[in-house]
Amino acid sequence: MSGILSICxxxxxxxxxxxxxxxxxxATARKGNLIAAGGMIIAILGTIFLYENDGKKLxxxxxxxxxxxxxxxxxxxxxxxVKMTAMPELVSFFNGMGGACAALISIIEFDYLxxxxxxxxxxxxxxxxxxGHYLAIIAGTIIGSISFAGSVIAWGKLNGKIxxxxxxxxxxxxxxxxxxxxxxxxxxxxxxxxxxxIPFFITVAxxxxxxxxxxxxxxxxxxxxxISLLNSFTGVAxxxxxxLYNNKAMLTGGILVGAAGTLLTILMCRAMNRSxxxxxxxxxGGTAKSAVGAK
Amino acid sequence: MQAVINFLHENIExxxxxxxxxxxxxxxxxxxPSVLHTPLMSGANAIHGVVIIGAxxxxxxxxxxxxxxxxxxxxxxxxxxxNVVGGFVVTDRMLEMFKKKK
Numbered sequence: 001m002s003g004i005l006s007i008c009x010x011x012x013x014x015x016x017x018x019x020x021x022x023x024x025x026x027a028t029a030r031k032g033n034l035i036a037a038g039g040m041i042i043a044i045l046g047t048i049f050l051y052e053n054d055g056k057k058l059x060x061x062x063x064x065x066x067x068x069x070x071x072x073x074x075x076x077x078x079x080x081x082v083k084m085t086a087m088p089e090l091v092s093f094f095n096g097m098g099g100a101c102a103a104l105i106s107i108i109e110f111d112y113l114x115x116x117x118x119x120x121x122x123x124x125x126x127x128x129x130x131x132g133h134y135l136a137i138i139a140g141t142i143i144g145s146i147s148f149a150g151s152v153i154a155w156g157k158l159n160g161k162i163x164x165x166x167x168x169x170x171x172x173x174x175x176x177x178x179x180x181x182x183x184x185x186x187x188x189x190x191x192x193x194x195x196x197x198i199p200f201f202i203t204v205a206x207x208x209x210x211x212x213x214x215x216x217x218x219x220x221x222x223x224x225x226x227i228s229l230l231n232s233f234t235g236v237a238x239x240x241x242x243x244l245y246n247n248k249a250m251l252t253g254g255i256l257v258g259a260a261g262t263l264l265t266i267l268m269c270r271a272m273n274r275s276x277x278x279x280x281x282x283x284x285g286g287t288a289k290s291a292v293g294a295k
Numbered sequence: 296m297q298a299v300i301n302f303l304h305e306n307i308e309x310x311x312x313x314x315x316x317x318x319x320x321x322x323x324x325x326x327x328p329s330v331l332h333t334p335l336m337s338g339a340n341a342i343h344g345v346v347i348i349g350a351x352x353x354x355x356x357x358x359x360x361x362x363x364x365x366x367x368x369x370x371x372x373x374x375x376x377x378n379v380v381g382g383f384v385v386t387d388r389m390l391e392m393f394k395k396k397k
Contacts, residue, residue, distance in 0.1 A: 016342050017319065023338040023386075024327035030390040033338050037383040040345065044379075047348045051355065058355025060365070067354070067369050071376025078377075079384035084392060090385055091337045098344050098378035104371035105349040108357075108364050132302045228336045234343050241349035243309060253345035255313050259320025261339050264332065271329040 008046030009249035015039025016253045020260055043249050044068075089158035092227045095234055096151030102237035103144030103204070106137045109244060110200055113137075117193040125196045126189050133244070138185045140240035141200075142207045147233040149211025154227050157220055166217040171281060174213050181206045222279045225268050229276075232261025334389045341382025347375030 015035050022032025051058050058064075075094070082090045117128045125134075156162035167173075184203040188196055218226050239254025241247070269276050303310055327335055354368035 012345070016345070017323065020320070020335075020339065020342065021323045023335050024324045024331060026328065026331060026393065029331060029334060029338075030387065030394070033334075033341075033383060033386045033390060036338065036342055040341070040379055040383070043345060043348055044351065047351050048355075051352060053352070053356050056356075058352065060355055060357060060359075060368075063365065063369055064351055064354050064372060067372035068376050071373040072380045074373075075377040075379070075381035076384055079381045079388065082385070082388075084388075087337070087385060087389060088333060090381070091333075091340050094344075094378050094381040094385070095340045097374040097381075098340070098346055101350050101371045101375040101378060102346045104367050104374070105346070105353050108353050108367050108371070111363055131298055132306060224333065224336070228332075231336055231340050231343070234346075235339070238343045238346035238349075239313070241346055243306070245349055245352055246309070247348060247352075248312065250345050250348055251309060251312050252316055253342050255316035256320045256323075257339045257343040259317040260324045261320075261336070263321045263324060264327070264336060264339070267324075267327065267329070268332050268336075271332065 002050065002052055005046050005050040006248075008042050008050070009247065012039040012043035012046075012249045013252040015042075016249075016256055020256060086159065088224055088227060089155050092151045092155040092158065092223075092230070095227065095231050096148045096155065099144045099147030099151060099230070099234045099237060101144070102140050102234065102241055103148060105241050106140035106144065106244070107204065109137050110141070110197075114193070114197050114200075120193055123193055125191055125193050128193060129189075131189075134189055136240045136243040138188070138203070140237050140244065141204060142181060142185060143233050143240065144237040145204055145207035146211040146214065147230045147237060149208040150215040150230045150233075151211075151227065153212055153215040154223050154230065157215070158223050162216075164217065164219060170213065170217055174210065177206060177210045177213065181210055218279065222272075222274075225265055225272070225274075225276070225279050228261060228265040228268055232258045232265060235259075235261055330393070334386055334393070337382060337386040337389055341379060341386055344375060344379035344382050347372065347379055350375040 016039055019032045019036025022028040022035065048064060078090060113129055153162060181203060184199045184206060188199040188203060191199055215226055235254045235257030239251050239258060242251030242254055266276060269279060324335060350368065350371035354372050357364035357368050
């Protein structure tokens with residue numbers, strides 16, 4: 001049975017590539033979107049009915065189906081009812097949901113590792129979990145959380161609920177927060193299995209904080225570029241999940257979006273006659289100028 | 296250093312996929328006209344919704360007593376579905392708009 005599932009994932013990966021290719025040409029764009037959607041349905045149905053973990057099929061079908069039905073209803077309604085002008089903010093919102101999904105998967109997988117190992121007498125987390133496995137989990141958590149928090153802020157900014165917010169030394173502050181995220185990610189791996197969950201959840205909180213402060217100072221006009229960047233982040237977070245489950249569809253889809261999204265971000269900057277660096281730290285120049293003007 | 300080499304060796308297949316996909320992703324959208332930037336972003340957004348596969352796996356293997364995994368997994372599947380369904384429907388609506396203009 002798992003042979004058929006591999007074929008499902010192969011078909012899905014090919015449709016993602018084809019879909020993205022067709023999306024970049026006006027004549028075929030709509031068809032490309034439908035092809036990618038078809039591949040996604042194959043991958044999802046295949047996973048639900050054919051996936052086996054150590055010879056055991058998946059359970060909790062009522063939970064899975066009710067979650068999918070809820071998500072489908074809300075997603076379809078939101079996408080159908082939205083005004084044409086509000087579409088970019090909706091894309092940002094959906095992107096944030098994808099990021100949150102990736103982060104939640106990694107958090108649950110961490111929780112499994114933590115429960116499995118906490119009965120052992122004080123050994124280090126690094127002794128019981130291979131580094132590649134931990135890297136996939138922690139990278140998925142961090143990137144997913146940043147993408148979630150950032151996308152929600154971008155969504156709020158585009159619909160006018162959140163105002164630009166800058167303070168002096170914000171850039172330095174962001175760098176420090178990011179350094180702390182990395183520090184706690186490494187610290188978690190080096191700590192005792194019994195208490196490894198504390199630094200892990202500090203890492204999650206700091207990553208969320210970083211996502212918020214990463215997007216907050218960026219001006220509203222630059223939001224589409226930032227959304228595109230966060231989009232590619234979520235792609236990478238999805239690919240981390242692909243590493244975790246050794247799932248080729250997640251890996252190809254994630255990395256494809258990660259790479260294409262990064263290039264798209266650069267192309268969008270170029271179309272606006274700005275550089276990415278300019279967009280990301282441009283708010284600095286902006287505030288400095290207005291401050292000078294005020295004098 | 297040895298750990299890195301071992302890691303690469305054990306996952307060499309995945310490493311190949313990653314590298315090839317990076318080149319493919321860049322190559323594929325290299326010549327996109329700027330009117331299609333937003334729909335392409337939206338389409339890519341829907342495609343990374345493939346993360347829902349991970350959510351389904353996590354949800355499906357959660358034991359019935361493990362409420363943290365059940366609740367968070369349920370939430371993950373809902374959010375993942377939102378990403379996939381919403382993403383594709385929004386992209387389709389955007390592209391529909393293009394057609395009308397012509």
